Amino acid sequence: MNSSTRTKPNIPILYEDNHLLVVDKPAGLLSQADRSNNPDVLKLCKEYIKKEYKKPGNVWLGLVHRLDQPVSGAMVLAKTSKAASRLSEQVRTHSIKKTYWAFVYGMTPAGETLTHFLEKDSKTNTVKAYNSRKGKAKEATLHYNTIKQSKDYSVVEVDLVTGRPHQIRVQLQKIGHPIWGDYKYGEQGSGPGKKLALRSMKLEFRHPTKSEILTFAAKIPHQQPWDNFDY
Numbered sequence: 001m002n003s004s005t006r007t008k009p010n011i012p013i014l015y016e017d018n019h020l021l022v023v024d025k026p027a028g029l030l031s032q033a034d035r036s037n038n039p040d041v042l043k044l045c046k047e048y049i050k051k052e053y054k055k056p057g058n059v060w061l062g063l064v065h066r067l068d069q070p071v072s073g074a075m076v077l078a079k080t081s082k083a084a085s086r087l088s089e090q091v092r093t094h095s096i097k098k099t100y101w102a103f104v105y106g107m108t109p110a111g112e113t114l115t116h117f118l119e120k121d122s123k124t125n126t127v128k129a130y131n132s133r134k135g136k137a138k139e140a141t142l143h144y145n146t147i148k149q150s151k152d153y154s155v156v157e158v159d160l161v162t163g164r165p166h167q168i169r170v171q172l173q174k175i176g177h178p179i180w181g182d183y184k185y186g187e188q189g190s191g192p193g194k195k196l197a198l199r200s201m202k203l204e205f206r207h208p209t210k211s212e213i214l215t216f217a218a219k220i221p222h223q224q225p226w227d228n229f230d231y
Contacts, residue, residue: 005023021077025067045077064077064087068165083209100198100199115139119138140164
């Protein structure tokens with residue numbers, strides 16, 4: 001198996017077969033193209049498949065789920081329409097288990113379940129969290145457990161129950177523990193420069209054509225702020 005797409009930027013490959021391509025999305029890379037014309041995972045992975053397997057014409061590749069542009073980590077793409085359909089059904093029924101790690105400010109409790117109501121402002125691409133139902137705000141729930149902690153920082157493992165835009169970032173900020181490097185939701189640094197410390201660490205799902213459950217784990221980055229702790 002190839003270890004990366006060898007594109008610019010380069011994308012590490014965690015797993016590949018005839019139906020799946022599981023990658024480790026770099027922070028700052030779009031999942032799918034937008035108006036900015038910046039590089040995106042879908043386009044770069046299509047480039048990789050076209051070149052690697054010498055495919056003529058356009059390459060088909062299905063985007064099963066997205067990660068926000070500043071978020072890094074494990075992400076699965078479908079190489080066949082059958083895989084795309086079956087994986088999308090797992091997403092719809094919350095059968096795909098997604099586990100994230102976030103490096104946050106402050107000392108979090110050992111663990112808790114958070115439920116808020118989130119409302120997105122499409123004009124500013126920001127989300128507000130409310131403690132009770134309000135207008136068109138949608139219910140959002142996650143569970144987290146604290147993995148590492150000091151008097152200033154915590155690393156939490158987050159399991160999403162719902163998948164709302166910016167959900168982890170907004171909910172952690174709402175309880176007073178903004179994510180390190182999140183300038184949109186709570187970072188009080190002197191200016192941009194820190195990468196958002198939110199990472200898709202593990203994906204678990206059923207293979208689209210086999211009965212087996214697959215699990216893929218991304219590595220802990222050897223960089224700030226993650227290296228504040230030993231894991």
